[in-house]
Amino acid sequence: MSDFGEAFLLALRLILGLDHELLRIVGLSFSVSLSAVAIAGAIGVPLGAALAILRFPGRRPLIVVLNALLGLPPVVVGLFVYLMLSRAGPLGVLGLLFTPGAMVAAQAILVLPIITVLVERALAVPWASHGDALRVDGASRLRAVPELLRMAEAGVLTAFLAGFGRAIAEVGAIIIVGGNIAGFTRTMTTAIALETSKGNLPLALGLGIILIGITIAVAAFAFVMAQRGPRE
């Protein structure tokens, strides 16, 4: 049988068998990446909105830097977070290295520029066309943000999905700061890396198929939510 056929069969068997270890790995991948997106969103949405509607010195250089950080190499972020969280590092007292918390921190750093930049772009257009009207209503610039976010809903959703996609697919950072510990910090991507190392290529590919399937499901769910919203 071809490698791909075998991989599909293995993926099916893992899903249908509701493999306990698989469920735990999928659960961890989700909780880590969603937490990272939440943290990055809590910072990135206000920051993106500020960049879109406020004019302050250093705004343009900041946007240039954030755009450059879209290509932040995960392995470098992993190394940075590792050195920060290591017992010998400045945040060592937290004892976070080789825990899911460290993985959340690393992914949040990776996701933050994506959400910030995409939210800024999503809000810039309605701000240019409706900004005056929003301000004429007597609202201050900041008070206009919720209304702007509503107008740019699709763009904001895309920002979150892009951030989530970056987080769930990344392996370079979390394998360094999480340590790929069985049953504790092993995620979909680190498990795929490990199975590849062991030469279990069909199993590795099978896990990859499941990961892609889950990512598609998340995107579809978000899409449906966004579609249903305006009709209510």
Place this chain on the structure above:
Amino acid sequence: MTTRRLLLAVFALLLALATAPSMGAAQSFITVASTTSTEQSGLFAHLLPAFTAKTGIEVRVVAVGTGQALKIGERGDADVLLVHDKPSELKFVADGWGVDRHDVMYNDFVIIGPTRDPGQIGGGKDAVAAFRKIAQAKAPFVSRGDDSGTDKEEKRLWQDAGIDIKKLGDGWYREVGSGMGPTLNTAAGLDAYTLSDRGTWLSFNNRRDLTLLVAGDPRLFNQYGVMLVNPARHPTVKVELGKTFIRWLVSPEGQQTIAAYKIGGEQLFFPNARE
């Protein structure tokens, strides 16, 4: 306000997930920095459940090369190290980074290569002679190149063979800078020779045309040792839990559990602790 509702829903979900049990710390656990060979051969999956069932101590294994594992210990990011490069382990202890070092078990390194064997080394026992033949034939050789225990052993063999790998410029010697498994994957893809520990080789599933060619040279002896990271250097080291793990590994029970691990009827690690 659908965006806000969506965001609220996302945040509520996240709060729930963030407090999920998987995020919390276990009651009592130790972090062990170890080698890819012990993890990828499946030894830990066999060994650790027995230890945890007996003591209630969870063991979290970070599997990296021996060089990196020692660095993790130096930084205080693990409690116990289980690695396989005795010279650097003894130096680690002498430098005051580790204490309480014990031999645990051994297996051996083996020279792996393509079945067509362009260097004609198959069946030999002398590892150094085999390396010389590979160099003479300029047959592709894949090196770990990651400062792991296996990598250090390989470098020693080249040195004994009188071949200066730093001065090679003709492309047959390739460093991949990866763990044993990825290195074997690369060797399989390139039809190249490589040095592997027997455990990883036996559990490796993507052999293609690779086969075991040379084994049995006393130089290929591969000793694994365990030690506690020095609590005097790093007060966060869990001394009692770590010592419990070390004592169990070298106890008759731990040693028998190691000996009982087999793949296809073949024993992977041979216990040799002297209590």
